[in-house]
Amino acid sequence: MAQALHIFSKELKDYFVSPIAYIVICIFLLITGWFFFATFFLMDQANLRSFFSMLPLIFPFVIPAVTMRLFSEELNIGSYEMLMTLPVSLRDVIVGKFLASVAFVAIMLVPTLSYAVWISFMGDLDWGPVVGGYLGAILLGSAYGAVGIFASATTRNQIIAFIVGMVICFTLTLIDKMLFFFPNAILPLIHYLGAGFHFENISRGIVDTRDIIYFLSTIFVALYGAHLVMQEKR
Numbered sequence: 001m002a003q004a005l006h007i008f009s010k011e012l013k014d015y016f017v018s019p020i021a022y023i024v025i026c027i028f029l030l031i032t033g034w035f036f037f038a039t040f041f042l043m044d045q046a047n048l049r050s051f052f053s054m055l056p057l058i059f060p061f062v063i064p065a066v067t068m069r070l071f072s073e074e075l076n077i078g079s080y081e082m083l084m085t086l087p088v089s090l091r092d093v094i095v096g097k098f099l100a101s102v103a104f105v106a107i108m109l110v111p112t113l114s115y116a117v118w119i120s121f122m123g124d125l126d127w128g129p130v131v132g133g134y135l136g137a138i139l140l141g142s143a144y145g146a147v148g149i150f151a152s153a154t155t156r157n158q159i160i161a162f163i164v165g166m167v168i169c170f171t172l173t174l175i176d177k178m179l180f181f182f183p184n185a186i187l188p189l190i191h192y193l194g195a196g197f198h199f200e201n202i203s204r205g206i207v208d209t210r211d212i213i214y215f216l217s218t219i220f221v222a223l224y225g226a227h228l229v230m231q232e233k234r
Contacts, residue, residue, distance in 0.1 A: 001092075003088045003089070003092040003096070004091075004092040004093075004095040004096040004099070005096065005099075006088075006096070007088070007092060007093055007095075007096025007097060007100075008095075008096040008097075008099040008100050008103070010096075011070070011096060011097050011100035011101075012100040012103050012104065015066070015100065015104055020065070020066075020069075021066070021104065024062055024065055024066055024108070025107075025108050025111075027062070028058065028062050028108055029108075029111055029112070031054075031058060032051060032054055032055075032058065032112060033115075035050070035054055036048075036050055036051045036054070036115060048115060048116060048119065048129070048130055048133055049129070049203075051112065051115060051133075052133040052136070052137065052199075052203040053200075053203075055137055055140060055199070056140065056173045056195065056196040056199055057173065059140060059141060059144050059169065059173075060144065060166050060169035060170045060173055061166060062108075063101070063105065063141060063144040063145055063148050063165070063169065064144070064147075064148045064151065064161070064162045064163075064164075064165030064166045064169060065162055066101060066104055066105075066145070066148065067097075067101050067145055067148025067149050067151070067152055067161075067165060068148065068151070068152055068158045068159075068161040068162040068165065069152065069158050069161075070097045070100075070101070070148075070149055070152045071097075071149065071152040071153040071161075071226070071230065072152045072155055072156055072157060072158045072160075072161045073158060075155075075156040076156040076157070076158075090227060090230055090231065091227065093230075094149065094223055094226055094227055094230070095223075097149055098142075098145060098146055098149055098219075098223060101141075101142075101145035101146075101148065101149065102138070102141065102142045102145055104145075105137075105138065105141030105142070105145060106138060106141075109134065109137055109138070109141075113134075116130050126205075128205040129203065129204055129205040131205070132202050132203055132204060132205035132206070132207060133202070133203040133205075135202055135207070136198075136199045136200075136201075136202030136203045136211075137199075137203075139199070139202065139211075139212070139215040140195060140199045140215070142215065142219055143172075143195060143215045143218040143219050143222070144165075144169045144172075144195075146218065146219040146220075146222035146223050146226075147165055147168050147169055147172070147218070147222045148161075148165040148169075149222065149223065149226050150165075150168075150222045150223070150225045150226040150229070151164040151165035151168065152165070152226075153225075153226040153229040153230050154229055169195075172193070172194065172195040172196075172218070173194070173195055173196045174194075174196070175190060175193055175194050176190065176191045176193065176194025176196060176197045177194070177196070192214070195214075195215075195218070198210075198211040198214045198215065199211075
């Protein structure tokens with residue numbers, strides 16, 4: 001675990017050494033801020049529903065952009081082989097990189113807390129759905145971060161890693177909105193696979209163990225897939 005934390009610290013620092021982290025955060029805040037305040041006065045309701053409803057559509061763009069370099073860059077420049085000569089396991093490397101991506105998502109969300117503070121002065125804000133919404137956002141971001149790590153492990157090209165991660169994340173977001181394409185026998189399964197469905201439940205302040213299990217299972221499957229892929233490359 002100590003080695004995983006060391007990898008976590010290194011990767012989190014690396015995010016903010018390059019301008020990509022600042023660009024991604026600025027774009028995220030500009031898009032969410034624009035659409036939130038553009039619709040807030042029209043809805044005339046003291047809540048963050050419009051903000052949280054955007055996240056399943058924005059995260060598939062933002063998070064793969066954050067994770068695309070985690071393995072692809074190391075595979076491309078050859079530093080992965082050097083990393084594996086150190087006294088660190090592949091599991092520690094994957095866990096450390098995953099924790100760094102989760103921390104980045106949390107840091108990216110911190111400035112948006114000002115939306116909730118501002119609304120609380122404008123009206124009677126129910127903090128239950130706000131807490132649920134941010135919990136759901138962290139879980140959704142963690143799941144998509146794990147998917148992005150898997151995509152990054154499959155290729156040396158960061159652009160391909162971004163596209164693969166984005167496609168998988170968008171599929172998870174939209175699959176439960178396209179039930180009419182599937183036979184009735186598997187509709188309950190397809191509906192359960194939709195990340196947007198589980199996120200919406202939590203963002204309403206309803207913390208159901210089935211939703212938590214869904215996100216934890218998605219994280220496990222994606223990281224385990226990345227582990228298998230990277231084992232093949234050793």
